[in-house]
Amino acid sequence: QVALLDIDICGPSIPKMMGLEGEQVHQSGSGWSPVYVEENLGVMSVGFLLSSPDDAVIWRGPKKNGLIKQFLRDVDWGDIDYLIVDTPPGTSDEHLSVVQYLSAAHVDGAVIITTPQEVSLQDVRKEINFCHKVKLPVIGVVENMSGFVCPKCKNESQIFPPTTGGAEKMCQNLNVSLLGKVPLDPQIGKSCDKGQSFLSEAPESPATLSYRNIIQRIQEYCDQHHFQEEKTL
Amino acid sequence: QVALLDIDICGPSIPKMMGLEGEQVHQSGSGWSPVYVEENLGVMSVGFLLSSPDDAVIWRGPKKNGLIKQFLRDVDWGDIDYLIVDTPPGTSDEHLSVVQYLSAAHVDGAVIITTPQEVSLQDVRKEINFCHKVKLPVIGVVENMSGFVCPKCKNESQIFPPTTGGAEKMCQNLNVSLLGKVPLDPQIGKSCDKGQSFLSEAPESPATLSYRNIIQRIQEYCDQHHFQEEKTL
Numbered sequence: 001q002v003a004l005l006d007i008d009i010c011g012p013s014i015p016k017m018m019g020l021e022g023e024q025v026h027q028s029g030s031g032w033s034p035v036y037v038e039e040n041l042g043v044m045s046v047g048f049l050l051s052s053p054d055d056a057v058i059w060r061g062p063k064k065n066g067l068i069k070q071f072l073r074d075v076d077w078g079d080i081d082y083l084i085v086d087t088p089p090g091t092s093d094e095h096l097s098v099v100q101y102l103s104a105a106h107v108d109g110a111v112i113i114t115t116p117q118e119v120s121l122q123d124v125r126k127e128i129n130f131c132h133k134v135k136l137p138v139i140g141v142v143e144n145m146s147g148f149v150c151p152k153c154k155n156e157s158q159i160f161p162p163t164t165g166g167a168e169k170m171c172q173n174l175n176v177s178l179l180g181k182v183p184l185d186p187q188i189g190k191s192c193d194k195g196q197s198f199l200s201e202a203p204e205s206p207a208t209l210s211y212r213n214i215i216q217r218i219q220e221y222c223d224q225h226h227f228q229e230e231k232t233l
Numbered sequence: 234q235v236a237l238l239d240i241d242i243c244g245p246s247i248p249k250m251m252g253l254e255g256e257q258v259h260q261s262g263s264g265w266s267p268v269y270v271e272e273n274l275g276v277m278s279v280g281f282l283l284s285s286p287d288d289a290v291i292w293r294g295p296k297k298n299g300l301i302k303q304f305l306r307d308v309d310w311g312d313i314d315y316l317i318v319d320t321p322p323g324t325s326d327e328h329l330s331v332v333q334y335l336s337a338a339h340v341d342g343a344v345i346i347t348t349p350q351e352v353s354l355q356d357v358r359k360e361i362n363f364c365h366k367v368k369l370p371v372i373g374v375v376e377n378m379s380g381f382v383c384p385k386c387k388n389e390s391q392i393f394p395p396t397t398g399g400a401e402k403m404c405q406n407l408n409v410s411l412l413g414k415v416p417l418d419p420q421i422g423k424s425c426d427k428g429q430s431f432l433s434e435a436p437e438s439p440a441t442l443s444y445r446n447i448i449q450r451i452q453e454y455c456d457q458h459h460f461q462e463e464k465t466l
Contacts, residue, residue, distance in 0.1 A: 009325075010322075010323040010324045010325050010359070011322055011323055011356045011359065013352050013355065013356070016351065016352055016355060017352060053355055053358075054355065054358040054359060054362060055359070055362065056324045056359040056360070056362040056363045056366065057324065057359070058324045058325075058329065058363055058366060058367075059324075059325060060294050060325060060326045060329060061293050061294030061295070061325070061326055062294070064325065088322070088323065089243075089244055089321070089322070090243040090244055090321065091243045091289045091290065091291050091292075092242075092243050092291075092292060092293060092294070092297065093293045093294055093326075095291075096291065096293060117422045117425065117426050118249065118426040119246050119249055119250060119422070119425050119426055122246065122249060122286055122287065123244045123246070125286075125287040126243070126244065126287060126288070126289040126290070127289070129287060129288065129289040130289045130291055133289065133291060134291075148381065148390070148392060150383040150385065150386060150388060150390065151388075151390060152383065152386050152388040153383060153385050153386035153388065155383060155384075155385040155386065157381070157383065157384060157419060158419055159381060159392070159417050159419050159422070160419070160422045161419050161422050161423050161426070163422070163423055163426040163427065164426065184392050186390060186391060186392050186393070186394050189350045189352075189392070189393045189394050189396070190394050190396055192350065192352050193350050193351040193352055193394070193396040193397065194396065
């Protein structure tokens with residue numbers, strides 16, 4: 001059982017990417033019901049509360065934090081194995097609030113996404129710095145948009161060049177895990193736009209293999225983390 | 234004379250992209266002095282206030298707004314023709330504050346950047362919606378990452394496919410101008426990482442031609458806007 005919580009309040013993309021646009025949140029006796037993609041995958045996003053997908057949520061920090069608190073307190077997630085929280089970029093209200101509100105729950109850690117260029121890595125170093133400051137473990141880093149193979153001539157181009165060594169070098173320097181590199185595949189964008197699962201649509205793509213590997217490594221990390229927590233309890 | 238103000242407080246990329254990393258802001262009798270790239274281009278960013286480029290600014294909205302106010306009030310920009318404000322994505326504190334603090338200055342308008350996929354266009358529709366709500370004119374939309382030409386076989390790939398017609402269709406539907414499309418060129422990422430001007434480094438690139446066109450269209454818009462404002466005064 002997996003729950004996916006989108007706390008990008010001003011730019012919620014999860015409903016579209018999960019094929020759930022137009023869905024509404026329902027109130028039940030035990031709170032808000034998430035929207036289910038499949039039986040074992042429930043989703044919550046501010047997108048489900050808007051009357052149109054183009055509506056802007058023009059809210060300052062405190063209002064955003066209030067909704068995040070409601071998402072964590074008032075949604076009846078049921079009995080879940082994983083709660084995945086998707087955040088916007090940055091180190092501000094959304095990040096501080098979710099870490100604070102979940103502090104008693106012993107969050108397993110953060111998965112941090114970057115692209116290969118130094119301009120992105122610089123932001124990611126700030127995010128890692130943030131995790132250290134708030135004592136949130138870093139599960140690892142994923143390098144996205146990691147090279148493109150021309151469908152015609154099979155030549156590989158580094159469209160977002162790793163001028164300073166990419167995520168690999170950064171992870172070595174900061175002593176965090178590199179969970180994997182996901183190559184650019186136009187089908188990824190198409191699947192997101194259509195709300196389809198890229199992993200089902202393109203099961204043979206190198207990007208799919210990379211995603212599967214990354215998921216497995218995260219699962220192993222969480223299993224290990226729980227085992228150690230049980231030992232210390 | 235151009236001034237560039239970076240109000241992405243938690244992810245300032247302007248110092249690196251302008252080749253100004255390690256520069257510091259100096260206090261003068263008339264306020265803070267911007268950092269100059271060239272004589273006619275002054276820059277201000279929270280990046281100049283950090284002791285290391287990897288330092289995280291872990292601030293909630295009100296503190297970010299306070300710094301934006303300081304940037305607008307306490308920086309001695311000198312006599313400038315253009316003030317360009319670079320914002321993070323979203324429709325929250327930074328955007329509300331800059332529009333509010335500059336409301337008496339009659340801002341010319343917003344230039345909005347997207348990529349071709351629907352997932353990005355959805356966020357951009359929210360930004361356009363925001364501009365309408367706060368009565369900020371929309372100068373136009375730029376489509377970034379708009380196709381990639383393989384350097385080996387010259388075949389063009391839509392790496393971020395415009396599944397719903399891209400920025401062009403969206404601009405038609407919303408009755409806003411499309412300022413141009415910038416193709417993917419690996420040299421752009423390299424120039425940003427090295428703090429060099431892509432326009433000087435790759436003067437013949439189709440992306441450079443596109444940038445030049447876009448700049449010209451923005452200048453024309455601003456000239457027109459000022460002319461009309463003078464007429465109404």
